[in-house]
Amino acid sequence: xxxxxxxxxxxxxxxxxxxxxxxxxxxxxxxxxxxxxxxxxxxxxxxxxxxxxxxxxxxxxxxxxxxxxxxxxxxxxxxxxxxxxxxxxxxxxxxxxxxxxxxxxxxxxxxxxxxxxxxxxxxxxxxxxxxxxxxxxxxxxxxxxxxxxxxxx
Amino acid sequence: xxxxxxxxxxxxxxxxxxxxxxxxxxxxxxxxxxxxxxxxxxxxxxxxxxxxxxxxxxxxxxxxxxxxxxxxxxxxxxxxxxxxxxxxxxxxxxxxxxxxxxxxxx
Numbered sequence: 001x002x003x004x005x006x007x008x009x010x011x012x013x014x015x016x017x018x019x020x021x022x023x024x025x026x027x028x029x030x031x032x033x034x035x036x037x038x039x040x041x042x043x044x045x046x047x048x049x050x051x052x053x054x055x056x057x058x059x060x061x062x063x064x065x066x067x068x069x070x071x072x073x074x075x076x077x078x079x080x081x082x083x084x085x086x087x088x089x090x091x092x093x094x095x096x097x098x099x100x101x102x103x104x105x106x107x108x109x110x111x112x113x114x115x116x117x118x119x120x121x122x123x124x125x126x127x128x129x130x131x132x133x134x135x136x137x138x139x140x141x142x143x144x145x146x147x148x149x150x151x152x153x
Numbered sequence: 154x155x156x157x158x159x160x161x162x163x164x165x166x167x168x169x170x171x172x173x174x175x176x177x178x179x180x181x182x183x184x185x186x187x188x189x190x191x192x193x194x195x196x197x198x199x200x201x202x203x204x205x206x207x208x209x210x211x212x213x214x215x216x217x218x219x220x221x222x223x224x225x226x227x228x229x230x231x232x233x234x235x236x237x238x239x240x241x242x243x244x245x246x247x248x249x250x251x252x253x254x255x256x257x258x259x
Contacts, residue, residue, distance in 0.1 A: 099215035107170035112227035
């Protein structure tokens with residue numbers, strides 16, 4: 001006889017299997033596609049690590065709305081300010097996530113939004129400064145329920 | 154007509170850094186999802202957001218399908234003078250919403 005506990009365990013593993021199968025069949029970007037998208041924005045410039053702070057929860061229950069904050073250390077003056085912040089996700093169907101453009105009137109280089117993540121992956125933020133330099137920060141995120149890739153509505 | 158909500162302090166001191174939070178109603182359909190018949194649901198997203206302070210642009214954002222439904226955007230600006238701050242969202246299928254808020258600088 002099947003106990004209630006056995007039934008629940010079996011049902012749970014079945015549901016997990018279905019979710020995995022549906023995610024595996026769908027199109028997604030690769031780290032190479034993300035590099036290409038980054039090069040389109042940055043050009044040949046060197047990207048250095050630091051100054052940028054990407055805040056995103058390391059463990060995400062629901063990939064449909066993941067809080068994201070990007071801030072950059074900068075005095076935000078006319079001569080030294082952050083021109084843009086770009087966010088990329090390597091395993092989303094499209095690696096581009098957000099491009100935010102600032103000028104010296106922002107006071108602080110900081111943007112808050114909510115994003116979708118299709119899979120556990122590395123999220124990258126890149127800041128473009130007024131002196132032409134690029135700075136970056138990356139965070140590894142584990143996603144349990146993915147967004148974007150549902151097969152059926 | 155999509156609803157837009159903008160939150161910022163109504164009265165601030167000159168030179169203060171003000172946080173502006175914006176929220177707009179939109180499904181942000183990615184264009185990667187399919188119906189049960191296997192047809193791709195066409196993309197329908199907000200592409201750009203522009204914020205102008207007394208007519209001068211202070212913040213702009215380019216949005217992609219990876220932005221969650223009902224996009225939230227929060228950013229800051231330096232309070233320079235009293236006036237109007239306008240917010241414009243534009244997107245696919247002719248989507249366009251404009252919202253404005255007044256700010257008093259002491």
